[in-house]
Amino acid sequence: MKRECAEAAYKLIKNGMTIGLGGGRTIQYLIEFINMGNLDQIKVVTPSMSTALACKSHGITVIPTWLTSSLDIAFDGCDQVDESLNALKSGGAIHTQERIVAAMAKQYVLLVDSSKLVQKLTFDYPVAVEVVPEAFSYVKSQLEKMGAQVAWRTGSGKDGGVMTDQGNPVMDAAFNTVDDVAALNRRISDIPGVVDTSLFVGIAAKAIVAQPDGTVTVIDRP
Known part of the structure; x- marks a missing residue:
């Protein structure tokens, strides 16, 4: 295919x-x-x-x-x-x-x-959120307040979590249900310290x- x-x-x-x-x-x-x-x-x-x-x-x-x-x-x-x-x-x-x-x-x-x-995004995959290092704990807490289960992404063969080429950590934010995809993306993007999300x-x-x-x-x- x-x-x-x-x-x-x-x-x-x-x-x-x-x-x-x-x-x-x-x-x-x-x-x-x-x-x-x-x-x-x-x-x-x-x-x-x-x-x-x-x-x-x-x-x-x-x-x-x-x-x-x-x-x-x-x-x-x-x-x-x-x-x-x-x-x-x-x-x-x-x-x-x-x-x-x-x-x-x-x-x-x-x-x-x-x-x-799919007819509507099911969020079987977490939303990946790239953040500047200084905002790591703050962004994590804000995502959790939004109802997400948040974890620093890890990778095999690497000590610690995943960092982007720009040196920023990537968090995985898992949401159970999302009614408005655009609104969710705006809310996450508006958190100070967030670089970008994997929601397009x-x-x-x-x-x-x-x-x-x-x-x-x-x-x-x-």
């Missing part, structure tokens, strides 16, 4: 475009399609080291995010997306960089298989959804 999804995404790319790419297996397939296709002068911006290395191995030009102010289109996966194109992007802990890439894109497209599409609300222009039978469905923003 991931390959079919990537093939549908490839058809949206034109010669000379500067595109944003996230991480994950579907993006790896998309890189292969770009490499095998007839497109010229494609440049890539990505927050993912694995994606950057894959592009380099296929001879695709990668430019730093800080040198770019706009992108023609950007593609990324997510943990879950709803029919209104609200998405949770908690897994990679690079959501701040991913949001920057999404904001620069004229069109931001999510690539998912049908198992990740009102950002995606469309989602390309791969079905088990090999077909793809495109959902446009309402």
